Amino acid sequence: MKSQIAQNGSGAKIAEFGRQFGIYIVLLVLLTFFSIASENFLVSQNLLNVARQVSMMGIAAVGFSFVLLLGGIDLSIGSVITLVNIVAASLMVNSGLSPVLAIIAVLLLSAAIGFTNGWIIANIKMPSIIVTLAMMIIIEGVAYLICEGLPIYGFPESFATIGQGYVGPIPIPVIIMFVVMGIGGFILKKTFFGRYFYAVGGNEEAAKLSGINVTRVKYLVYTLSGFFAGVAGVVILSRTNSGQVLSGKGFEFDVLTACVLGGVSVAGGVGKITNVLAGVLILGVLSNGLVLLDVSQFVQMVIKGSVLLIAVALDSLQHRKTL
């Protein structure tokens, strides 16, 4: 009996270790593998490229992990990015608005879309997956209507700095990502409302009975998800220098995969921003390495889909154990 307890103890410790550091081990393995498989991988230029590529994903992942913490999902973020691209481009090019004003406008717009999601989910009590799926289609449609499917380009030069500039050797998008992640971590660890995210996601009724205004927490979380997707959208637009209807396509899938890889439970209530960063990096390294190895786009799809499935499976198994 006693030895059994001891065994359980060490088993639990290994599981705990896996939960804490498993993701970094996976990242390390991937890095080693691609370094050996491709000579172009482990060069500083390429690594900075990876960082820049994943930065948009990292920015949106902050808001998205808040939503997952609540036990919800936000499928509309890809479309928010598309809409932000089209609207900001149109404001600058067709309406002649300054980049600063255009950015403020689209960030407000994306926050408003997020708030709408949150309002419907909290008040009409619809499943978030349905609400945000419908929203995803609606916004994508609106984006098409605005630009009639055509790309919009010709922005003021200053606008390109956000997505293409550097501070020293570090690309500005990477800096933005770290700032946003820092804010996300601060919200979760230090603010009272960040603590509420965990409480509501862990046990909504207990949270309500502890005096948390659950409705308002939902408003806030979905608004932040929309807002951070908007920030990611602005960075993408500045990088590509052209507003296109496909700019956010499938983005929600990558972000979801990154968050779950980063240990944010799809059941809600569990997750940390630092691990989300690791999840984002894993996905970035994987995409970059596969491209360097000349793996076809379709094979990449198969691999990425499998990664999401495995990540969620591990999360579900772990969750079942704790119950």
Place this chain on the structure above:
Amino acid sequence: MFLELKNITKTYPGVVALDNVSLEIIEGEVHALVGENGAGKSTLIKTCTGAISPDKGTIVIQGTEYTSLTPKSAELAGVGVIYQEFNLVDELSVAENIFLGRAIRKGVVIDRKAMEREAAKIFEQFDIDIDPRKLVGELTVGYQQLVEIAKAMSQNAKMLIMDEPSAPLTQTEVQALYAMVEKLKSAGVTIIYISHRMDEIFRLSDRVTVLRDGEKVKTLQTAETNLDELVTLMVGRELKETYPTRKDCITDDVAITVEHISGEIVDDVSFEIRKGEVLGFAGLIGSGRTEVAEILFGYKKKTAGRITSHGKEINPRIPKEAIAEGIALVPEDRKKHGALLERSIKDNISISILERISSFFTVNTTEEDKVAKHYREAIRIKTPNLEQKIKNLSGGNQQKVIIAKWLATEPTLVIFDEPTRGIDVGAKSEIYALVNQLVEEGKAVLMISSEMEEVMGMSDRIIVLHEGKVTGELSRKDFNQETIMGFASRN
């Protein structure tokens, strides 16, 4: 003899649900089963239907002995059961429900006409007026119950176990149910009838068995007993536990006044609690005690009435607003409504005061630590580490953490709903001592408990609820199990 239970014992971890119970049910009788919450009635039913298998004892149905009765063999032996929760599918028709899982078919196609014909036959036999083509969801609860009965009869049930069948029904529906029971009886069906309502036991049953704390007290001829005797048998246990004494600290200050409130179950309830007083809420499960508390706490909707606290009318729409008025609720279901199981002890203690101890949205963690440590000492939460997840604690310690959370909000009224359910004896007496300490500090306490001893041991005054209404109020000198049980089970 239709059914015979011989020396049935069933234990669950920490509880003896049935202790060597023997019972004989005569063919064709209506046999009533009575007892307080937790007396063992549900376990007894489940034993008869094969839903659980007893640790010891045998079951004899019409001469056939079963050591392990399965639900299937119970059904084949003619045992049917009408639970409080119906097993009906709202979206299917009455006939389809009756033949659910054993549909009459013509080849692979369901023969709806034949099922409707068969259903109509059963209805005719018992004089039930339901169109078999109607969707079950469109029927009232009373008619749904009749469909359940018809379903059991279509499976050739020779005995029906009815678990508080009148509880969900309106007054007219209850009359129809009584008529139904009599018809079933004259058709030769044996009935076990479980009820909290004494009048219907006297009206319907031939014999009545009283259970108490998992033991059979007695089986009586209904015609030869009376209400007083039954109640005495139901509650007649020795008061064994002692409760810590407290000094009389009731003040003249009223903490909360409740006037004529109604809501879900709750029907025109009024009372007041003074500072320094423990008001006990007694009553059976489903009597509306918890619902009254939830209305006060803004968790359930109030449809009528007034709540006044400190001379000012309050109207909490969500718990947050009730907490702001100085109300705290230690809920009945700790895991579902109290604890954030995946979070630490500290997080659980501080969750309700986070906004108060924050400036610029940022939680003052020094203050948070201080509060958590203070309550760990003050109410002796046994843990070396406040960062430990609450799910790893014992039930008693979890309950203390929940209480700590509420004390941190500095409430004036603390509502305890079944405060000692599922916790060990040691922690129990600590919680009693804590309640005493609270009232001695001048807080008001509302204590809901299904344990008669507890509510009598701890309260200064007891209000008894029955079906959402206040049926009695007793002050300490008049406390008496029989009186309380009488109020709790009267119509």
